[in-house]
Amino acid sequence: MANEIKSNDNNSNQRQQQRMAIILLIITMFGCFLYMKFTDFLVIALQSQLQINGDPNDFTKNWQDPPIPITIDAYIFSIDNPQEFASGHSRAKIREMGPYSYRLAIHKEIVSFEDDNRIVTFFDVQKFYFKNHESHGQLSDRVNVLNFPAYAMANMVRGMIASMPFSFGLNPIVFSLVSLLFLTHGESMIKQNLTAGQLLNGYPFRILDTIDRLAAPLRLFGIELPDTGMPDNKFGFLWTKNGTKNGPYQTYTGQDGTDLLRMVTFKGQYQLDFYDNDECNALNGTEGSTLGLNVHRDRYYYLFTHDLCRSLNVIYQQDTWVNGFHTYRFGPDRNAFAAPRKNPLNRCFCRHMDNENLCDGIFDLSKCLAGAPLAYSFPHFLYAHSDIRTNVENMRPSENRHRAYIDVDPITGSPFNGVDKIQINALLEPIPYLSGYSDVRSTILPLLWMQKSAKIDDKLSGELRLALYPIYAVYIIIYLLFFGGFSLLTIHIARWSYQSYKIRTNRTMMTNVVNTTDEKKPPSRSSSTEPLYQQQQHNHQVFRLIINNNQSK
Template structure:
């Protein structure tokens, strides 16, 4: 009796464990997802808010400059011959400040950037190292002359003066962070509204400044909208391009994503540097400091000519008659009229015709491709490398009073390329594994362990009870013994022989 009670109790416990295990299998993913979403929304009491406001990963900005080896030959019409120099590395800090929560599920902020040279990681000293390149301020002014009247052209030509060089030599620091340019200074004094400043440099004015006010969704009403831009500088769309699709401000600022990203997702990022949104597709599974990640990268056709990728017709300005070779993005409208074109470093994915215009570029996909390594559960970007090359469109301008650019060959001349990258520290990666993956493993393995142990107890209980019942049946069945007398058996000592046989 005691054994029977024990077996039944075991079965009941096993059944309860099976029920609990099945419940955990069903509800644990729901509970886990709910907790992760709660911690990744952009609310003051969430872990995600702190990481969003103050990114823990160190950010580095690498500059590679292109030295023009044959400046005199370029003026005469030779193909530009360039060599890469660098990197010149800066540490970047970009916290989010002036964070203002609104009542409609959005939050606004600015993100001032500060840069600090890291000579230990750099190949030289940007304050002293010089290189030769195109005179972009002069090129910009000459490019604008084609849209002016003859009288305005002559006036500006007289103002600028004859003694201007098509190619110039500056320190790396001057060309990146800015120097006072003679041409811009004269124009600024003559016609202040023609140029915004008399300082030229690709990052001039960007140190200790921000690129405008962003308003993004917090994700509290829909986690898929976490950090998605609602508007930038008060604009819900851009004014630079020719189609509504091209002018859309899609995605995030690239510092934070929505949780539970899948391989089928398209990751959109808005970049004020190129005045447009880009997108990235799943490329491969990666591992960042022991944390499983998904690598997303822009497709090779992102900057393709519209004949290859029709949606890009919106980036032909002012119309489709002004479309440029694949791999280039004309950003002159958002760069004060300068004939500046963006591309991937070394013209990666650009048309062969673009690369044939210069000597010295050698694109390598593994080195020059932009990518984002994203932790899929939290959406956190754990390893990011955003690469971009700045090029100037050099072509002949046949103005009758000067031959500055009369004999040059058309080319998209690379000036500088940038790698803005950051990766989570090992300490932060270990914390993430403890806070996310350890509970996930415990919950997953624990759930199946409970279910499996419960099934084992039920099977064991049923087996033992079955064996016990069978034994009980066998022991409770009576044996019927009868006496058979063999009449033909011989008598011994006068008695009969009997045989006792169970019936």
């Protein structure tokens, strides 16, 4: 009887253990589902907030006027042997000067919304403010640099003559006139003792004033000269960008499930028209303010850059932390500007297919700058072919110092920290019949490189933490639900298994004891002879009863 009660208790306990295991398993599976899908649910919940709209929300305001402080550091390459280099007797000896630091203010000027507010049209406006105390040089520093506007003009004239019949006969005549024009305006190939401030903030290019006066009669007949891209006839690497409107851009607003800030058109075109390949002309990716929502490590992302005249892909590098926030670091592929043999997608960007080494690490901008002989590269020709790097002296590329990267929030794709680094180079070639330009070596000459850096400060970090506390709380609950449920389930199963093992062990031991006792105990009436003995006693009692009845009679 006691054994039966104990067996029933064990069975009841087993059922309770099973029910508890099922409950913990359900909790763990539910927590696992929420843990794995938390980012997706969060993105869905945030989509209504992460949109560009006409009634500006906080996201739209921060996009229009980024609150993250942005700094531009300009490093100028001064030529220490201008005469020897211009005469073709030696390579250019480069000396890096700077940085000259500027604060960059960006403003997105919204023009209109279209397609039921699914598309926004805007201009990108940038302004530069010199930061004297943070610079390692003064704007009054003297530098020797290529007279780029004069060389660009001569190069444009050469291209125009080359497209005409009998160009070989025109070259001596036309370039004699150009030489006279340069001589009267004091424009030599190397601009010596130019100040850093003039090179960056702009200086007058007087030849354009003369050309404007000479071309005035042509305007009476409706003939306009091509736009030089130099406002007020001044040249400067920041002057041409300072306060000018880039665009217009058209991007998706993120409403109705559209990809946030993904490019639609640029200057009214759905693709560029600079290159002979649709892939190179494609407006891939976003306009640069974000990588898009829900960023993944294993995906390629594209950023369209107006200055590059193309979309540039960035790839995952590593996980990072910025002011306590977990971020993903992305950066340009080392083959972003590589020769076509290394990166076949760059075939349409290379002008020198007969010598791909001249394209290896260099991105030619001349097609999108009306023939202006400029090219981009990473600073100090990082990842460029050795022929390019050794053609000038004192180039010292370093990945740690010259590689670009961006640390983005995985949820919103917004940058929390980043450094964009690019070098501007002149595609320098000798120009026959032009005094002072005919003897120079063919060189990809570095002019300067710029570093644009931005990082959220402590104040903005604190505001973000306050805004993210509810999300952190939900995430912690889900985390505890999953890992807590899994831990409890593991402990419960281990404990249940141990108890089951003990019960089985006890039963086995009791069975062995009973069997051993039965084997040693001798037979008795209570065992095998008990039934026969009881039958005999019963028969004897019946017999005695019958005798007693007969005697009474």
